[in-house]
Amino acid sequence: TGKDYANIKIFEIECKLVGYENIRVEIDAQGNLQHIVNLRRSFDVSFSNQGFYWYQGFPGNNSHPEFQASGAYVFRPLTQTAEPVSQTRTITCMKALSVQTAVIVFNDWASQEISLYDEAQNVEVEWTIGPIPVSDNIGKEIIIRYDTDIQSQAKYYTDANGREVLERTRDYRPTWNYTVLEPVSGNYYPVNSRIWIKDQTRQFTVLTDRSHGGASLHDGSVEIMLHRRLLYDDDLGVSEALNESAFGEGLVVRGRHSLIVDAPATSALVHRVSAQNMYMHPLAVYSLTQQTYANYSTAYRLTWSALTDVLPLNLHLLTLDQLGPKDYLIRVEHYFELNEDDTYSHPVTIDLQSILKSIGTITNTVELTLGGNLPLAELQRLNWVTSDKQSSRATDHKEQSLNDTSVRLTPMQIRTFQVTVA
Helix, strand or coil, X not given: CEEEECCEEEECCXXXXXXXXXXXXXXXXXXXXXXXXXXXXXXXXXXXXXXXEEEEECCCXXXXXXXXXXXXXXXXXXXXXXEECCCCCEEEEEECCCEEEEEEXXXXXXXXXXXXXXXXXXXXXXXXXXXXXXXCCCCEEEEEEEEECCCCCCEEEEECCCCCEEEEECCCCCCCCCCCCCCCHHXXXXXXXXXXEECCCCEEEEEECCCEEEECCXXXXXXXXXXXXXXXXXXXXXXXXXXCEXXXXXXXXXXXXXXXXXXXXXXXXXXXXXXXHHHCCCCCCCCCCCXXXXXXXXXXXXXCCCCCCCCCCCEEEEEEEEXXXXXXXXXXXXXXXXXXXXXXXXXXXXXXXXXXXHHCCEEXXXXXXXXXXXXXXXXXXXXXXXXXXXXXXXXXXXXXXXXXXXXXXXXXXXXXXXXXXX
């Protein structure tokens, strides 16, 4: 059945969210995510499970390592199996002019909205968790899990700093023989911006809007920690349990994931650009005015951009700060990694003058350290000498006062400059 509310149509049946030429999402009548189909690549990722689960926090007294409690600084579940937050769920599907959304409610403290925007290459999942109930005197650690049919062979990939990505292998450490004592928490890694799994033909990437912990505990599975409410102190600093509350109840947390299904060879382009759009989007600020739009637009300049030319797709202007009447701090990053994309994982040269023509003619350019507080030419690094008497220094920083305004950036490089304009 369907109902119309001012250009929004609501369905209480199974739904398919179909984007313009890019993505199709299939959800059954029970609210289970079934498939994400990449229409451009003509393949799909199937889901056997997708939803919220919880671990019971270990209720230890911290007297010995085996009695370590799960708390603010330690994730240590009592059992190694996560339980679903609910055995049933309800679904309501809505369609508006530019977005289609499935609202899936698990219980009165866990829900998600799966949205597909027109022409988008990703699926948005907005999750809401809390207040986590603890009236049963059990601390709970809530995860979201995506169980797919991808043959990931114990490999998964997480970023360590919001930029570079490292390969992880379940129950394995590359530099020592690892004994598995904590099968769940021992495989959790920081997920600052993204986590993915892949096989030969498909890659499933999750972009996060904040730092999480995450893992792939089974082939084809990705789980991400969302919220925790615990009743025992882990005895590692704060001397209190992780049991935050507001207005007499536990905290409510809301966040957003962006799901990308693409081929491994082309996924980097999609998730790198999508991440920039997700993390660097403008902040909209509103204010009431007594003027008409015509009067306001006459009195004030409504638009301005420092950039007079478009940056290459793999570069991002991180910083443009005015230090003085004629001095500016400019920081530019190459946000692709080496060898992750055939087109964009290569050095790029730009001309700062042509890009920043609007601020004036650049008369002097000095490269600074990343922090912007020291000329790079004056940087004195500690020169480690290894056992074979080879220096650890890869390059020397020389001639960082530039004769022209051309700047070359290699993959993952960030360069900082102070420029003077006339």
